[in-house]
Amino acid sequence: MCGIIARVGDSDDAVDELLTGLENLEYRGYDSAGLAVKNGGGPNVFKREGEISRLKTALDDEAPSGGLGIGHTRWSTHGPPTDENAHPHTGCGDRVAVVHNGIIENHDQLREELQARGHVFESDTDTEVIPHLVEEHLAEGATAEEAFRRTVRRLSGSYAVAMLVEDSDAVYATRRGSPLVLGVDEGEYFLASDVPAFLDFTDDVVYLDDGDVVVAEPGGHVITDLDGNSVERTVKTVEWDPEDAGKGGYDHYMLKEIHEQPAALRQTLRGRADPATGEVTLDDFPPGTFDDVERVQFVACGTSYHAGLVGSRLLGTRGVPSQAFLASEYATSPPPVDGDTLVVGVTQSGETADTLAALRQAHAAGARTVAVTNVVGSTAARECDDALFIRAGPEIGVAATKTYSSQVVSLALFGERLVRDVTGSRSDDVERLLQGLADLPGQVQQVLDYSKARRVAKQYRDSDAYFFIGRDTVHPVAMEGALKFKEISYEHAEGFAAGELKHGPLALVTPNTPVFAVFNDRDDEKTLGNVKEVEARGAPVVAVAPEGHEEVVQHADEVLTIPDTHPDVTGVPANVQLQLLSYHAADILDRPIDKPRNLAKSVTVE
Incomplete structure (x- = not known):
């Protein structure tokens, strides 16, 4: 929740690209929106309560030019949706502008310290402590990058942060527990909470790890850890088309994605099942992968939890001990887990905080973990021992539709792999089951065509x-x-x-x-x-x-x-x-x- 976008380039059209990114990210939050752009001087900040359309209207007569900018669309956690609580946030001297996704858990303590030293706050948000801390370090003579690193070391909680600073031609960014990806184009860079934010401009992506610090300038970028040591991150090309993230002529993203389910299911099934032979082929899970598993636990939230319940039922009826848990409960009250337990995290985005916490809890207890997710390079996919991708394509509608169908089908295939490894035999009706899966794209299309x-x-x-x-x-x-x-x-x-x-x-x-x-x-x-x-x-x-x-x-x-x-x-x-x-x-x-x-x-x- 909350969407971050940043753009770095030589041309002065940052505002247009930031607004495009914000519109592509609006599914992550729409309580308020804002952006900051700089061109030689300090950041120019524009923000409004409400949907992005209100911000665009405000910019019609006074849109700033500049090549560097940051933007944010907000889902409220600390403070109601108001102009004051909208991001970006600045410090006392307006030298620094910051956007943030996540929760700064020690913000009350930091705010009290800063107020005692004379800082005046304009919002109710946890985010505002960040630019004030940066300004203090700048006043002490630190460079912008040093000030950013010192500030980040003071933060507790989850965050993805992007920052502009007066007299610096760079965007500074980092993440811990909240998603942030880097988009790479010729002479331009983008930072965003999700890949669809910048798909209109580039499909080359760097997935950042927790603790990575990015300094992006026109023509170059550097990624280091918090101590300044260089780290290598691979540039990957995503397969999503920009049109996949649009409405495609439908009135709503949700309706479009409901109608995309036949295609999504074909992608999920492609190359993975043969009804004639009863064979299931999952490239990352060859026969014998799960020979040492004795029980399976699914952890998930919301719609993904319902898919996990289906997966658990399918395994249980085929002789594999299995349970499904709400991830938010699992993380605080975990069931018994050991090295013979497989814990499967079902998460569309691969970034769901409760599910990640449950998976980390299971891993710490010695369990093997698998992520069933839609997003290659997501935190869950990278942190788990293994990952199974559902291949549903980008889903923009807040109410999940095609990803649920693809999760259920993926779990049915994954379940058959588990049944064979754990019990030593195939399901009795596997050919009929696989034929039922193969028929689903056409059957779903039939429902779409004739539903009352x-x-x-x-x-x-x-x-x-x-x-x-x-x-x-x-x-x-x-x-x-x-x-x-x-x-x-x-x-x-x-x-x-x-x-x-x-x-x-x-x-x-x-x-x-x-x-x-x-x-x-x-x-x-x-x-x-x-x-x-x-x-x-x-x-x-x-x-x-x-x-x-x-x-x-x-x-x-x-x-x-x-x-x-x-x-x-x-x-x-x-x-x-x-x-x-x-x-x-x-x-x-x-x-x-x-x-x-x-x-x-x-x-x-x-």
């Missing part, structure tokens, strides 16, 4: 609440459907295991609380029994079910049909129906679908 989700969303738009139920591998789908619905519609929604409905939640069921029941051709008669329970209380029922279920049709007011497939992968097309339902419900209510209130795409603070 908009009509259903319109029919129940005035309901008091929305309940989602399911069993087995579609229990996590019910939870994910409820999460997506509440995220973007702002309507109350809850997801339950179908059998738990009668153990309390049934008290909330009324004729004005539709129940969305997900079926997967396994234990459907039990889920149908739960449907009859809510039906007896007068609640409308919307079934999400494979084709041809006549009894389901008889007891449902509406049916969102999905293609018939293997029960373990039914949840993927079922979830697409629920994504469409959530999208259309939010669209009918005129919600800001790509920018849901209080949320951000990548949660990089604990």
